[in-house]
Amino acid sequence: MAVLTVVIAPDSFKGTARAGEAARAIADGWASVRPDDRLQLLPMADGGEGTLDAFETAVPGARRIPVEVQGPDNHSVASSWLLLPDGTGVVELANTSGLTLLDPLRPLDAHTLGFGQAIAAALDEGVVRLLLALGGSASTDGGAGALAALGALFVDATNRPIRLGNRGLGTLAKADLTRLRALPAGGAQILCDVSNPLLGVNGAAAVFGPQKGATAAQVAGLESNLTRLARLIRVDPSRAGAGAAGGTAFGLLAWGATLAPGAVAVGEALGVPAALAGASVLITGEGRFDAQSAAGKVPSYLLEQAAAAGVPAMLVAGGIEAETAEFAAAVSLTDLAGSSSAALADPLRYLHEAGAALARSCGG
Template structure:
């Protein structure tokens, strides 16, 4: 008797997108059980690969190419995704992501291109927005994106401040009179980050070092973001909101625009119809690059596991490395163990993902 198998992995960051991972797992599974029905639903949590996940999972989704200003002011070929219901998915990593920079620019990188991609979607008639903000290169509080949407950030002489988090030091006035309105269905922010804008768990302290900031630069960026929060109307309250510190404070900027936090993996699961896919399934397979102690905190495997439990569906786990207790899964496969080492698994991730699919199919 054929089974219905749902494949819902996250990306294996740096080695395979979620769509590539799902496809490789499917090939491996079919090599053992060709008669089983395979449903590929690549997942995401709002970070890199979110747009690709939607493109694969939502029938009729259409990618729209757009050239925007990259985080270092050079042109970047990016894209946004039009869903059949008129919603646009816009991914920050494609337009303003850290992988677009070499070297890193902790004070000067900015989110202008992300805002330009949002503006392009609005110009094309998007009725709602899903804004995936993981993978940011900057700590500019989302000011670059808001500039592209019509806001003005000025110094004491009425001149535009320099781009990037460093430029916020001269901020004196925020003019939102020209800021575009939200689309009719609003804008939802996709992110699994719950950090506030400021303080020891804020955007500068936690994330700026990952973007190349020295300790002195972290202090400067913290002060600059605090300055932004004081000047933006209602900024003090917004700065404390969960997720305001996401993507170098881009969460804060989008909240100030009127967008709302929707969570990461949960919102993606809703949008791609994961619950409907699980109905009647024999097994769902999820995974990520590293399954560790943080995987239970809003990451894709925890979201898939929770929904599978509600549907009474067992869960299989595939990860590049498994360093946390995986005894709650019906089966688990470590690519590092399968390949003999982490280096071998990372060198040929699709080969070992395919092998993992075959292992799970054999039971």
């Protein structure tokens, strides 16, 4: 039996397994059937939750730098950012100002100040470039909190600083960005996986507000307040991606950061093209493979990369709700477990079984 080189590069299975855990479970399952194959684990991310974990696992010499920030509900959060050997800083919104840090949700008052504080800490450390991962936001503040931590001043008609969060934007009269800290020499790249504009029916409030706990009436208020912010900042609110993370991308664009498809940027940083050049098989995956997966998510990016390298790609997903004909094989954890609830209850077990099933499809 020929020895295969297998690149295992899943995204996180959100809420159930981190990308690194998923990669290891799939690898263990594969090895149980084909123990002689060479397995390379490249846990992936698209700029959302788990981006730090992906870089830490894949980049030798990456260092976690602890930082204490003001969380989205104003409580202190013990967080961290990642310093790569080349001087790049990776800062993740999810672990500084993310939705999972809230209970209960605060759709009007959650903010991104802590994310900005972590960015400021990376600048203090002297990073030469920033990668800013935007998934998992708790707020719809247009990035005002993050900009405030970086030196911006947002005031009301009496020249007093507005309160944090989207609610505060309702009293915004002036935005002064002249005191913003300088970008690092290599710039700042925003990693995100959505193309939504800031405003409108596809914007940050309408699409993502309900996910952050907003009612229909509150969504209208969120939209109105973001519109007020957009009038005072010289960034086109209709720009694709400006609505990412409750409009945090919009604020970072005002700082001078640039947008990049998260999966592409992470994949290039982790060396995915080089890994596939010597691979026999690629395995990727995510929690749910659906119509949105084709719009810049990890599996679609890796499918393209594998096709370019002439490598067959296989898919593991918690649930499969879209066509998988382009993959050489596809396995659903829900099908393996018999139900979605069973798969969610023990995801690592079924990820292991999925790895074994894929190995058997290769003649194991």
